[in-house]
Amino acid sequence: MTTLLVIAKEPRPGRVKTRLTPPFTPAEAAALAEAALVDTLCTVAATPAERRVLVLDGSPGPWLPPGFDLVPQCAGRLDARLAAAFAGCDGPALLIGMDTPQVTPDLLTVDFAGYDACFGAAEDGGFWALGLASPDPGLLRGVPMSTPDTGAVQRGRLVAAGLRVRDLPRLRDVDTAADAQAVSASAPHGRFAAELARLQAVAGR
Numbered sequence: 620m621t622t623l624l625v626i627a628k629e630p631r632p633g634r635v636k637t638r639l640t641p642p643f644t645p646a647e648a649a650a651l652a653e654a655a656l657v658d659t660l661c662t663v664a665a666t667p668a669e670r671r672v673l674v675l676d677g678s679p680g681p682w683l684p685p686g687f688d689l690v691p692q693c694a695g696r697l698d699a700r701l702a703a704a705f706a707g708c709d710g711p712a713l714l715i716g717m718d719t720p721q722v723t724p725d726l727l728t729v730d731f732a733g734y735d736a737c738f739g740a741a742e743d744g745g746f747w748a749l750g751l752a753s754p755d756p757g758l759l760r761g762v763p764m765s766t767p768d769t770g771a772v773q774r775g776r777l778v779a780a781g782l783r784v785r786d787l788p789r790l791r792d793v794d795t796a797a798d799a800q801a802v803s804a805s806a807p808h809g810r811f812a813a814e815l816a817r818l819q820a821v822a823g824r
Contacts, residue, residue: 621729621750622670622708623663626692626701627656627717629677638794647818654814655793657682658720658806666724674704697764701749702756713737713750718792721806722747726787736777738770739787746770747790755780 628635630653632645639648663671664684673683676692683689693703704714711731715722719741729737731752739748744767751758758780762773777784793802793811803812 621668621731622672622710622712623666623668623727624672624674624704624708624712624714625659625663625717626674626704626714627676628652629675629680630656630682631677634677636793639796639799642796643818650818651793651799651811651814652717653682654811655720656717658809658811659715659717659722660684660687662722662724663727666727669710672704672707674700698759698762702759705751705754705759706756708754711750711752712754713748715748718794719747719790719802720793720809720811721790721802729785733783734785735782737785737787738774738777740770740774740789742789742791743794744768744770745792746773747792748787749773
């Protein structure tokens with residue numbers, strides 16, 4: 620079975636989802652980030668796995684469900700932090716972030732039968748999921764992050780290493796208010812959608 624990794628930031632105002640402000644305040648953006656994280660962790664908790672790990676920048680809160688190992692993120696750029704997350708795994712691992720609360724257990728159930736890596740591209744040019752049958756941190760180090768080419772470069776690294784890659788469905792990250800609306804519409808029954816609707820009702824948006 621696979622280790623499921625979630626890399627995330629503690630949902631504190633001013634530290635997360637800063638591109639949601641405006642129209643949302645920093646506190647509202649943090650509330651949306653927490654809702655997205657809760658949805659993500661609940662989905663991971665419902666997915667068959669040998670181990671579930673939260674790789675966290677910050678401190679855990681009451682939003683962390685039982686059954687997760689907590690690992691602090693290392694210092695450095697995002698590529699180094701992702702690489703370190705995989706370095707802590709001794710078997711197949713799938714890593715996702717906290718920006719796709721629309722994920723489902725079906726999307727996260729991978730068995731690596733017939734392939735060596737799985738890759739989930741994001742609509743903004745990045746990626747929402749990366750799975751490795753044999754984790755190799757070197758496949759991530761040096762990949763430029765948060766650019767329109769991040770996903771293409773990362774997937775190219777996998778192919779250049781001779782790995783057989785299975786492509787997962789393309790998903791939309793929550794970065795902007797427009798993203799939040801679209802993701803909420805695609806997963807209307809989750810905590811994220813409920814929190815977005817609450818904030819919009821309070822503000823009369």
